[in-house]
Amino acid sequence: MNNHFLDNETWRYFWHPVCTIDELNQSDCGRGKLLRAELLGQELVIAKLDNGVVALANRCPHRSAKLHLGWNCGNAIQCAYHGWKYGHDGTCTEIPALPNGPIPPNAKTKAFDCEVRYDLVWVRLDNTINTEIPAHLAFDDPSFTCTMGTPYTWKTHSARRVENYTDLAHFPFVHPETLGNPDFVTFLIPDIDLQRHGRMRFKYEPPEGGRNGMDAAGNLAPLIHTDYTIQLPFGVTLDQPLANGTRTIMWMWATPIDNRHCRTFWFCCSNTKAPFDPAVPIATQMAILEEDIGPVESQEPEQIPHPRDEIAIAADKVSLTYRRLLFELCKAKAAGQEAVTAFLASERTNI
Ligand code: FES
């Protein structure tokens, strides 16, 4: 465990989206400049090779040039400096200046687990624990229309981003004219249901007139309730039934770029049958995010500190529970891979 409350090495065992499939397609057009991404301080080059999307460490082991400056040759990434080629598993397959070989056995850049799911490219830096790409309640459900928002990077730790996304007390102050109502500053503290696979779930039932939600058309309307699911470590799903009988599902994952920055990938989904312009709810959501960014980026430190360094009250139950689960996960990681597997599989007592 390092000096911080949470051990950031723990997140390496989990899948995180690093770019959208659109970003990958736009970058990879044969002119050099492949897609560069960063996950937990590890720089990556992402490319769609003949047999699938790959995520390699963005460094050529020859003379340390960045591989994203190179080219996609179909079955390999070619370094822009001296033309060495690297296949899908990161092994050097060709050295132009040494046509008859042999290729040095250590001519290899690290290849990480990489999968495309929900139109996102997911990467896992350490596969010694069997973790899964998190569920997406609406993406594969044909009754829902899902629109991906533009990913955004904030100067905050992923865990702070999740806390902000699930914060129940900030609406009247941060969103007084959109989601919140300044006349309603207290709320019913929810019961929290702790489930297996690192999920915590709770239902927020606002006082009548106390909260708005967003419908498919991007209009703000009184919220009945929100069913929150936090997927450890950094995912949140909001399931919001609306008075008109439809449901809005918001899905997000805050990818840790490093210990002080995260990039949020997100979807806005609705099961309405009425035609709507998906750009409008996305724009509404972006405007709401603008209201959050100031307070969140002002939090110092960016990482969640030791409990003695901040003050918690009963109304902070959601973030306290989330922090406790993250801390337990980090403790399990310190105990070894089996302890993490057991932690994720365990049934816990509800709070
Ligand atoms: S630095 Fe990449 S081929 Fe020389």
Ligand SMILES: [Fe+2]
């Ligand atoms: Fe907010």
